Amino acid sequence: MNIDHYINDGQDPKVVEKLLLKLQDMLVPNETVAYVAVQKMPAVTLFPDSVALTARRILLCESTKLGLATDFKIFPWNVIRDVSFKEGILGARFVLVLKNGEQVEITHIPKNQARKLYQQASSFFEEYQREAETGETIRSGTEVLESALPVPCPSEIVDELTSKLQKLKSLFEKQLITQAEYEQKKNELLSQL
Structure with a gap:
């Protein structure tokens, strides 16, 4: 598996490779991972959480059981009201605001990864909103979104x-x-x- 595309911004190659292998079985046909951001704590990060982004959804991936398992929180674009990020001294927080008012965030994302994650997520979110309003299919990177609404798994x-x-x-x-x-x-x- 070629992961070079996903580790341009200092992401841990082992974490990214392990995550992409898990995600392969979760993605629908024509769905690809556009960006992966990996948590990096100020000290040592043994079992980092990560965020994977596709044109259909955002997947928050939380390491559990000492890194032996992963809990996935999957958010299709139709449940999201807004995406943002907040930079701090030692990193950034990536924040999702859901339509039900709930806020979901992942902390300690390196600033450059948070910026790129936000940029890509904003682009996908705007495409989803345009599709929902017009019913048109918009080309997104190498992937064509097939409908205005993401397909839930x-x-x-x-x-x-x-x-x-x-x-x-x-x-x-x-x-x-x-x-x-x-x-x-x-x-x-x-x-x-």
């Missing part, structure tokens, strides 16, 4: 349906809806699978 759809089904069951158990309403709504949700 199957696990995101299942997680959302599971959450809705749990809420529905809770409403039924609290006797806020009838058995018939519960069954009708449950069948509607399950038909989405």
Whole structure:
């Protein structure tokens, strides 16, 4: 795997290579990683977090279990309200503001990586917004976005349906809806699978 494109700004090659291998199985056809930023703490960074950016989504990758596992937080462009970064003395914070008002950030990104990450993310976000408004397909780097809305991965759809089904069951158990309403709504949700 050629990772030279992803380590131009001082990213740790081992972290980037390991991350890209994991992401290969998560990307949809025609989706490529455009940029990777890797956390660098002021002292020693044993298990750095990272951010991977595609034209469809932002993936926050948090190292867990002493670097043996990775938790992925995936944010398609349609759930994002704004992207920004804030520079500090020893690095920068990359910040996502979601449409639900929640702020998600990753700290200790080297300043040059944060600037490039912000520049690329802003570009993709603007393209997504134009596509959502006009319905046109916009060429983004080597990748053509196929629709105005990013395609969520199957696990995101299942997680959302599971959450809705749990809420529905809770409403039924609290006797806020009838058995018939519960069954009708449950069948509607399950038909989405």
